[in-house]
Amino acid sequence: YKGEYAHYTLKEISEQPSTILNAGNNTRLEIDLAADSIKHAKNVYITGSGTSYNAALIAKFLFSKYAKIKIDPVISSEAQFSPDIFEEKSILIAVSQSGESADVLETVNIAKKTGSKIISIVNIMTSSLVHQSSVAMGLNCGPEIGVAATKSFTSQLVVIYKIVDNICNGCIGLDLTNASEAIKKIISNDSKIKEVAKRLKNVSDIYVLGRGIHYPIALEGSLKLKELTYIHAEGLPGGELKHGPLALMDSNSYVLIINPNDSTYNDTLTSAREIKARGAKIIGISDMPSDVYDYWLDIPSVSESLYPLVEIVPIQLLAYHSAVDRDFDPDYPRNLAKSVTVK
Numbered sequence: 155y156k157g158e159y160a161h162y163t164l165k166e167i168s169e170q171p172s173t174i175l176n177a178g179n180n181t182r183l184e185i186d187l188a189a190d191s192i193k194h195a196k197n198v199y200i201t202g203s204g205t206s207y208n209a210a211l212i213a214k215f216l217f218s219k220y221a222k223i224k225i226d227p228v229i230s231s232e233a234q235f236s237p238d239i240f241e242e243k244s245i246l247i248a249v250s251q252s253g254e255s256a257d258v259l260e261t262v263n264i265a266k267k268t269g270s271k272i273i274s275i276v277n278i279m280t281s282s283l284v285h286q287s288s289v290a291m292g293l294n295c296g297p298e299i300g301v302a303a304t305k306s307f308t309s310q311l312v313v314i315y316k317i318v319d320n321i322c323n324g325c326i327g328l329d330l331t332n333a334s335e336a337i338k339k340i341i342s343n344d345s346k347i348k349e350v351a352k353r354l355k356n357v358s359d360i361y362v363l364g365r366g367i368h369y370p371i372a373l374e375g376s377l378k379l380k381e382l383t384y385i386h387a388e389g390l391p392g393g394e395l396k397h398g399p400l401a402l403m404d405s406n407s408y409v410l411i412i413n414p415n416d417s418t419y420n421d422t423l424t425s426a427r428e429i430k431a432r433g434a435k436i437i438g439i440s441d442m443p444s445d446v447y448d449y450w451l452d453i454p455s456v457s458e459s460l461y462p463l464v465e466i467v468p469i470q471l472l473a474y475h476s477a478v479d480r481d482f483d484p485d486y487p488r489n490l491a492k493s494v495t496v497k
């Protein structure tokens with residue numbers, strides 16, 4: 155039920171201040187169990203498709219930085235071509251909103267053959283994935299109708315934060331109330347995002363740049379733009395520009411720069427200047443203003459670990475408004491299904 159909202163996608167984006175507070179709450183015991191198993195495992199892998207894979211990439215950063223545990227992300231659709239990467243008796247964390255993605259279930263099967271234990275992060279608790287798992291942690295974000303994953307992504311991140319925080323005895327200082335307030339603020343500034351979306355009306359290519367933990371957010375942001383607006387969008391690690399992509403930049407290029415005030419800030423700002431010098435238009439997503447941004451989508455400052463949770467929201471909204479401007483149905487992008495149950 156869409157209620158006051160024009161589309162499910164907008165409703166689901168707007169629910170995030172509360173869904174991030176509920177994520178994992180229905181499965182607290184399972185989070186303890188998962189943390190304990192991961193702590194004692196020799197090898198840990200994490201798998202997913204699309205948006206859920208992008209959450210897995212963020213997990214790799216969070217686990218290594220805060221829990222000092224190395225985990226290997228595996229793209230679910232690729233696992234069948236390298237089944238040997240799974241060591242015997244490991245742990246596979248499977249991330250899936252639906253719990254029905256055929257590629258994820260296949261990867262789970264491959265890992266099970268090596269005697270590995272399956273731990274899942276999933277929204278639909280009656281799904282096939284839950285049946286295949288020793289431990290299942292719920293997103294608890296309610297049904298997601300829009301084909302493009304929005305609130306399920308931020309809830310996946312919260313469950314990951316909670317596992318990591320459990321392992322490192324609260325070292326993240328997980329202030330979700332603050333993140334929730336920050337997202338509320340972003341949503342209340344939506345008219346500015348809508349204005350910037352209008353500039354994208356005739357744009358055919360867009361690049362999304364981020365460094366470190368913001369690179370997976372650049373990938374997720376570009377996935378949202380592709381799905382909703384059909385603009386060719388590419389997520390790039392900032393430092394790779396000189397290794398190729400800089401050749402693409404000219405006065406027709408639009409580049410979204412994810413640049414919160416953390417340890418990546420100065421290097422990312424340098425990348426923005428290099429791009430700007432080629433005449434490209436820069437949309438900055440940051441809590442710090444800069445003259446390099448043609449358009450500035452400001453985000454509130456949050457603690458360093460929580461920026462990913464917050465900075466994806468303006469990109470979700472930008473993609474949504476841009477789809478509406480182009481007369482596309484944001485809830486049901488062409489050629490895509492909500493749950494990909496065939497290979």
Ligand code: F6R
Nearest residue numbers: 204205206250251252255302303
């Ligand atoms: C992106 C999107 C897809 C899904 C992917 C995995 O917006 O919706 O990329 O993330 O198909 O789906 P789940 O998480 O249900 O396994």
